[in-house]
Amino acid sequence: MTGPLLEIRSVGKRFGGFVALEGIDLDVAQGERLGLIGPNGSGKSTLVNCICGTLSNETGSVRFEGRVLDGLAANQRTHLGLARSFQLPRPFMSLSVADNLRIPLLYAVPKRSLSLLSPEDLDARCLELLRQVGLEAKARQRPRTLSQVEMRKLELARAMAAEPKLLIADEVMAGLSPAEIEDIIGLLLRLNEQGITIILIEHIMRAVMRFSQRLAVLVSGRKIADGKPQEVVNNQTVVSAYLGQ
Amino acid sequence: MRSWSFFAIALSIGALLFALTLWVRNDYLFFAGYVVLQFVVLATAWNILGGYCGYVNFGSAAFFAIGVYSAVAANKLGSNPARFLPDFVASGLAPLLPLPIPVLMLIAGLAAGVVGFGMGYLTLRLRGVFFAIATLAMAVVLQTLIINWDFVGGSRGAYIVRPAKAALGPVAIGYIEYLFAIMLLLAVIALTIARLIERSRLGYGFASIRDDELAAEACGVPTLRLKLIATTISGALMGMAGAPFPFYIGYVEPAAAFGLPYAVNSIAMPMIGGTTSWVGPLLGALVLGSLQQIATVTISSAVNLLIVGVLLVGFVVIAPKGIVGLVEDWRHARAKP
Amino acid sequence: MGIPFELLINAVVAGVLLGGFYAAVTLGISISFGMLDVVNIAHPAFIILGSYIAYLLNLSFGLDPIIAALIMLPAFYVLGQVVYQIYHLSFERRGQDALRGLAFFFGLLFITEVVLILVFGVDYRYVEAPYIGPTWRLGFVDLPLRMLVPCLVSLLLVVVLQLLLTRTFFGRALKAVAQDQLALQLMAADPIRIKRMAFGVSIATACLAGAFLIIIQPVEPSVGRDYIGRVFAICVLGGMGSLPGTVIAAMLLGIVESLTATFYGPSWAPAVAFGFLLLTLAVRPAGILGR
Numbered sequence: 038m039t040g041p042l043l044e045i046r047s048v049g050k051r052f053g054g055f056v057a058l059e060g061i062d063l064d065v066a067q068g069e070r071l072g073l074i075g076p077n078g079s080g081k082s083t084l085v086n087c088i089c090g091t092l093s094n095e096t097g098s099v100r101f102e103g104r105v106l107d108g109l110a111a112n113q114r115t116h117l118g119l120a121r122s123f124q125l126p127r128p129f130m131s132l133s134v135a136d137n138l139r140i141p142l143l144y145a146v147p148k149r150s151l152s153l154l155s156p157e158d159l160d161a162r163c164l165e166l167l168r169q170v171g172l173e174a175k176a177r178q179r180p181r182t183l184s185q186v187e188m189r190k191l192e193l194a195r196a197m198a199a200e201p202k203l204l205i206a207d208e209v210m211a212g213l214s215p216a217e218i219e220d221i222i223g224l225l226l227r228l229n230e231q232g233i234t235i236i237l238i239e240h241i242m243r244a245v246m247r248f249s250q251r252l253a254v255l256v257s258g259r260k261i262a263d264g265k266p267q268e269v270v271n272n273q274t275v276v277s278a279y280l281g282q
Numbered sequence: 283m284r285s286w287s288f289f290a291i292a293l294s295i296g297a298l299l300f301a302l303t304l305w306v307r308n309d310y311l312f313f314a315g316y317v318v319l320q321f322v323v324l325a326t327a328w329n330i331l332g333g334y335c336g337y338v339n340f341g342s343a344a345f346f347a348i349g350v351y352s353a354v355a356a357n358k359l360g361s362n363p364a365r366f367l368p369d370f371v372a373s374g375l376a377p378l379l380p381l382p383i384p385v386l387m388l389i390a391g392l393a394a395g396v397v398g399f400g401m402g403y404l405t406l407r408l409r410g411v412f413f414a415i416a417t418l419a420m421a422v423v424l425q426t427l428i429i430n431w432d433f434v435g436g437s438r439g440a441y442i443v444r445p446a447k448a449a450l451g452p453v454a455i456g457y458i459e460y461l462f463a464i465m466l467l468l469a470v471i472a473l474t475i476a477r478l479i480e481r482s483r484l485g486y487g488f489a490s491i492r493d494d495e496l497a498a499e500a501c502g503v504p505t506l507r508l509k510l511i512a513t514t515i516s517g518a519l520m521g522m523a524g525a526p527f528p529f530y531i532g533y534v535e536p537a538a539a540f541g542l543p544y545a546v547n548s549i550a551m552p553m554i555g556g557t558t559s560w561v562g563p564l565l566g567a568l569v570l571g572s573l574q575q576i577a578t579v580t581i582s583s584a585v586n587l588l589i590v591g592v593l594l595v596g597f598v599v600i601a602p603k604g605i606v607g608l609v610e611d612w613r614h615a616r617a618k619p
Numbered sequence: 620m621g622i623p624f625e626l627l628i629n630a631v632v633a634g635v636l637l638g639g640f641y642a643a644v645t646l647g648i649s650i651s652f653g654m655l656d657v658v659n660i661a662h663p664a665f666i667i668l669g670s671y672i673a674y675l676l677n678l679s680f681g682l683d684p685i686i687a688a689l690i691m692l693p694a695f696y697v698l699g700q701v702v703y704q705i706y707h708l709s710f711e712r713r714g715q716d717a718l719r720g721l722a723f724f725f726g727l728l729f730i731t732e733v734v735l736i737l738v739f740g741v742d743y744r745y746v747e748a749p750y751i752g753p754t755w756r757l758g759f760v761d762l763p764l765r766m767l768v769p770c771l772v773s774l775l776l777v778v779v780l781q782l783l784l785t786r787t788f789f790g791r792a793l794k795a796v797a798q799d800q801l802a803l804q805l806m807a808a809d810p811i812r813i814k815r816m817a818f819g820v821s822i823a824t825a826c827l828a829g830a831f832l833i834i835i836q837p838v839e840p841s842v843g844r845d846y847i848g849r850v851f852a853i854c855v856l857g858g859m860g861s862l863p864g865t866v867i868a869a870m871l872l873g874i875v876e877s878l879t880a881t882f883y884g885p886s887w888a889p890a891v892a893f894g895f896l897l898l899t900l901a902v903r904p905a906g907i908l909g910r
Contacts, residue, residue, distance in 0.1 A: 091500065112500075123500070129494055129497065199501060340725075405901075420897070546725070584737055595726035
C-alpha cells in the first residue's frame with residue numbers, strides 16, 4: 038500500500054469559544070510506532086476522539102488507508118481497523134472482565150474475518166487477551182473490583198480485541214510500576230512486529246523514548262514538533278513548552 | 283437451555299395454567315388473568331429497550347394504543363369492506379372476514395413496529411434523557427392525532443361487538459377464555475424472544491450500549507442500528523398486546539387506551555422485578571399485576587395506582603436491582619463461607 | 620387571507636401572557652435540569668401541590684393566592700432540599716444510571732397525583748381574588764387580569780432569579796457547579812450544598828407557579844401531566860440553563876399554542892408543545908440561546 042496509513046490534514050476542533058485543536062497535520066506510516074506527547078489539555082485526547090469518530094472535527098479531514106473518514110460513525114471506523122483505549126477507562130460495568138473483551142470480538146472482528154467465532158473460541162480468545170495484559174485471574178469478576186491500573190490494562194486489552202490495523206493507546210501506563218511498564222512496552226512491541234501500527238500517547242518519557250520511532254508534540258492544540266525522538270526532545274521549543282527548562 | 287425447549291416448556295406451563303383456570307370455573311379469573319398476562323407482555327417488551335439497552339420509554343401507552351386502534355380500524359374495515367375498499371378487494375377479502383384476532387394482532391404488531399422504528403429513527407440520536415422526554419412527547423402527539431381521527435371514533439370512542447363464543451381448534455369455548463388463551467400465547471412468545479435476545483450476540487450489544495454507549499461505539503457496536511432493532515421489537519410486542527383489548531373491553535376511548543397506568547406499569551414492573559433479565563418483568567408483572575387486581579376489587583382503583591407509585595419509588599431507592607437482584611445478592615451472601 | 624386582524628392580535632397577546640406564565644412554570648426546570656442535570660420530571664407535581672395549598676389558604680383564610688404562595692415559599696424550599704438529598708444519596712452518589720433517577724421522579728409524580736386525588740377528589744378547584752374576572756381593554760385588545768397579573772409577577776420572579784444568579788456568591792457558585800464541580804470544590808465551597816440549595820429554589824418557584832396556575836385556570840390533580848412536555852420543551856428550546864432564553868422560548872410557545880387554539884381548536888393544543896419539543900430536539904438540541 039502506498040501512502041501513509043493515517044493522514045490527518047488541517048484538523049481543527051472548537052468547544053464553544055475554546056480552540057482545542059488547530060491546523061493539525063500528521064501522517065502515520067504503515068507499521069510505524071508514533072509517540073504523541075504534550076502537556077495536559079493540549080488536545081491529545083481530542084485528536085484521538087476526532088480520528089476515531091467520537092467527536093467530529095470542524096475543519097480538515099482524516100484519511101485512513103486513503104479513505105476519507107469524515108461522516109463515518111465511530112463503529113464504522115473501528116470496522117475499518119482503528120481501535121483506541123480511553124484515557125479515563127470506560128469499562129462495561131455490568132459485564133464480567135472477560136465479557137468486556139467479547140464485545141469487540143463479536144462486533145468489530147467479524148467485519149473483517151468472514152465468520153463468527155464459536156463460543157469456545159470466543160472464550161479462549163478472551164482469556165488469551167487477558168493473559169497478555171496480566172488480567173486472566175480476574176476474568177470472571179466485575180470491573181468494579183479492578184484497580185485503576187488494572188482498568189487501564191483492560192482498556193488496552195479491549196482495544197487489542199478489535200484486531201486493529203492501527204491501535205491508539207491513550208495513557209495506558211499511568212500508575213504502572215517499572216516492571217509493568219516494561220511488560221506493556223514488550224506487549225506493544227510484539228503487536229507492532231505483527232504489523233499493527235501503534236500511536237502511543239504517554240507522559241512517561243522513558244517509555245515513549247524507548248518505544249517510538251517518531252515523536253510528535255502537541256501544545257495548546259497545535260503540533261509544535263514532529264520527527265526523530267532524539268531530535269524532538271532536544272528541540273528548544275519543546276523543552277520550554279513541555280519538558281521543563 | 284435452547285430457546286425451542288424453553289418455548290415448549292413455557293407453552294406447556296401456560297397450557298396447564300389455562301386448563302386449571304378452566305377447571306376452577308370462575309370467569310373472574312379469566313378477566314383478571316388477562317390483564318396480568320397483558321402486563322407480562324408490556325413489561326417484557328418495555329424491558330427490551332429499557333432494561334437491556336438502557337433507554338427509558340415513557341410512551342408505552344402509545345404503542346399499546348396503536349395496537350388497540352389498529353385492531354379497531356381493521357375490524358371496522360372488515361365489518362363493512364364494500365364501503366371503504368374498492369369492490370374487487372372487498373370481494374377478495376370476504377372469505378377471510380371477520381378478521382380473526384391473531385391476524386389483527388399481526389397487523390397491530392406491524393403498525394406498532396413501524397411507528398417504533400420511525401420514532402427511534404427520529405429520537406435515538408439523542409442522549410438517553412432526551413430520548414425519554416421525546417417518547418413522552420410522541421405519546422401525546424399520537425393521542426392528539428387519534429382523538430381527532432373520526433374513523434375510529436375520536437374522543438367519542440368506539441364500540442366493539444364481542445362474539446359470544448369462539449373455537450380453539452375443535453373445542454368451543456367462551457370468548458373470554460379465548461382471549462385469555464391468546465394473551466397467554468403472546469406472553470410465552472414475548473418471554474421466549476426476550477430470553478433469546480438476552481443470551482445472543484444482540485444481547486451483548488444491548489448491554490454494552492446500556493453500560494457505556496461511547497465505548498460500545500468504539501468497540502464496533504453499531505449502536506443506532508441495535509437501538510432501532512430494540513425499539514421496533516419492543517413497540518411491535520406492545521402493539522400486539524393492545525390488539526385484543528377492544529374485544530376484551532367492548533368500548534374504547536382514547537383516554538383509556540392511552541392511560542397513564544400503562545406507561546407507569548410498563549416501567550414499574552420491570553424495575554421492581556429486575557431489569558437485567560427476562561425473569562424480572564415476568565415477576566414484576568405477576569406480583570404487581572395481581573396486587574393491583576386485588577386492590578381494585580377490595581379498595582379502589584386510585585389506591586392501586588398509589589401502590590404502584592410507592593413500590594416503584596421504594597424499590598428504585600432501596601433495591602435498584604429489583605427482586606431478581608435481591609435474590610441474587612441473597613444467594614451470593616449464602617454462598618460465601 | 621381573511622384572518623381577522625383583531626382576532627390575530629388578541630391571540631398573540633393572549634399567547635404572550637400565557638408565555639409569561641409558562642416562564643414561571645419552567646424556571647424550576649431550568650435550574651434543576653438545565654444547571655444541575657437532574658431530570659425532575661415530577662416538577663409539575665410540585666406545581667399542582669402549590670396550587671392546592673394556595674386553594675386551601677384561599678378557601679380558609681381568604682388569602683390572595685400569590686400571598687399564600689409567598690408564605691409557603693420557605694416550606695417548599697425545605698421540601699426541595701429534602702427531595703434532592705434523597706436523590707443525591709440514592710442515585711448521584713452511587714453513580715447509578717439516569718434510568719433510576721428518572722423512575723424515582725416519575726414515581727413521585729405519580730404518588731403526588733394519586734394522593735391529591737384521594738384527598739381532594741377529581742373535581743376542579745378554583746380560587747377567588749379581585750383580579751380574577753375583570754378584563755382591561757386597550758382598544759380592541761383584551762387583557763384578562765387573571766392572565767396579566769400572573770404574567771407580570773412571573774416576569775418579576777425571573778428578574779429576581781437572574782439577579783440572584785449573577786450578583787450573589789450562591790449564584791456564581793451555582794454556575795460553577797453546572798460547569799465543573801471539581802473546580803468548585805477547590806474553591807472550598809461544597810458543591811453538594813450548593814446543588815441542594817439550588818434544587819430548593821427550583822421547588823420554591825414551583826410553589827409560586829402553582830399559585831399562578833390556579834389563578835389562570837381551575838385545577839384538578841391530573842392537570843400537571845400536560846405540563847411535563849411544555850416545561851422540557853421550553854427548557855431545551857431556551858438553551859437549558861439560560862433564564863432569558865427560557866422567557867423567550869416560553870413566549871414563543873405561548874404564542875404558537877394560542878394561535879393554534881384560536882384557529883384550529885383547543886383539542887390540538889397539547890400536541891403543539893410536544894411537537895415543538897420534538898422539532899427542537901431533532902434540529903437544534905442546543906436550543907435557541909444554546910450553551
